[in-house]
Amino acid sequence: MTQTRAARLMDGTALARRIVEDTARRAAELTERTGTAPCLATVLVGEDPASVTYVRMKQNRCRKAGITSRHVALPATTTTDELVATLRELSADPGVHGILLQHPVGDHIDERAAFEAIAPEKDVDGVTFASFATMSFGLPGFVSCTPGGIVRLLDEYGVDPAGKRAVVVGRSAILGKPVGMLLLARDATVTYCHSRTRDLSAAVREADIVVAAVGRPRLIRGQDVKPGAVVIDAGYNPGNVGDVDFDSAVERASLITPVPGGVGPMTIATLLEQTVTAAGRQLGA
Numbered sequence: 001m002t003q004t005r006a007a008r009l010m011d012g013t014a015l016a017r018r019i020v021e022d023t024a025r026r027a028a029e030l031t032e033r034t035g036t037a038p039c040l041a042t043v044l045v046g047e048d049p050a051s052v053t054y055v056r057m058k059q060n061r062c063r064k065a066g067i068t069s070r071h072v073a074l075p076a077t078t079t080t081d082e083l084v085a086t087l088r089e090l091s092a093d094p095g096v097h098g099i100l101l102q103h104p105v106g107d108h109i110d111e112r113a114a115f116e117a118i119a120p121e122k123d124v125d126g127v128t129f130a131s132f133a134t135m136s137f138g139l140p141g142f143v144s145c146t147p148g149g150i151v152r153l154l155d156e157y158g159v160d161p162a163g164k165r166a167v168v169v170g171r172s173a174i175l176g177k178p179v180g181m182l183l184l185a186r187d188a189t190v191t192y193c194h195s196r197t198r199d200l201s202a203a204v205r206e207a208d209i210v211v212a213a214v215g216r217p218r219l220i221r222g223q224d225v226k227p228g229a230v231v232i233d234a235g236y237n238p239g240n241v242g243d244v245d246f247d248s249a250v251e252r253a254s255l256i257t258p259v260p261g262g263v264g265p266m267t268i269a270t271l272l273e274q275t276v277t278a279a280g281r282q283l284g285a
């Protein structure tokens with residue numbers, strides 16, 4: 001029998017707590033100095049139960065950090081034009097410092113057009129073309145929250161992407177694509193895999209860093225994890241199930257994120273942190 005040793009867990013809950021504490025201190029200081037608390041606008045189209053829950057989590061976390069949130073709930077029948085108009089109003093409203101449009105918005109809406117109606121200086125969720133460009137070039141700007149949280153976790157655990165083979169499974173606009181760009185900006189050799197990839201297992205087996213971000217429960221199995229690889233599970237599926245088969249992957253990886261308690265809390269911490277940064281700039285502080 002071969003002896004196996006389980007991976008170390010990357011504790012997103014603990015790191016996120018420290019980031020949120022620091023963010024709360026910055027928010028309090030800003031409020032004291034300017035008389036205005038940072039404000040995040042959350043926009044939700046429709047009433048998908050999972051989306052309602054995620055948005056509520058973000059609002060609760062804002063409240064605890066001294067960030068005001070303003071919620072805009074729109075009916076599922078909202079058109080692209082109506083959503084764009086709402087986002088333009090929030091973009092022009094000096095009382096709002098950051099804007100989050102919860103994804104997904106429904107198939108009849110042009111989500112890209114909606115994202116582009118968010119003013120870049122308020123794009124604390126990192127979803128606009130402007131933010132994608134700064135992420136891709138490794139320039140300062142707002143990062144997509146889950147990708148930004150992932151890179152922060154890698155830093156915290158001493159994983160330097162430079163020269164490593166990173167395999168990103170998934171290519172969505174606010175998760176797969178930008179996380180690959182952030183890793184490329186950190187000098188990783190990045191491969192994107194997606195629904196048309198012919199041999200996913202073969203690609204994953206080459207990876208020093210695997211980022212699973214497709215929304216397919218337990219797609220990535222331990223047998224495809226290179227021994228010693230770093231495994232990041234960014235999948236969110238119903239029932240808090242990730243894209244990685246944790247029990248088998250933990251036996252091969254050197255570091256692995258749990259679900260829950262890994263990438264999820266880091267996503268929200270990044271959102272709050274960027275909201276306070278945006279507010280600071282807009283309030284001239």
Ligand SMILES: Nc1nc(=O)c2c([nH]1)NC[C@@H]1CN(c3ccc(C(=O)N[C@@H](CCC(=O)O)C(=O)O)cc3)C=[N+]21
Pocket residue numbers: 054100101102103104125127145146174236240259260261262263264265266267268
């Ligand atoms: N514009 C936009 N930006 C997003 O960042 C965005 C989005 N749309 N749409 C939906 C996904 C999903 N998402 C999560 C955030 C936190 C947890 C999270 O904190 N999860 C906890 C578990 C939560 C629980 O206990 O129920 C954890 O993993 O430990 C999960 C998922 C952000 N998203």
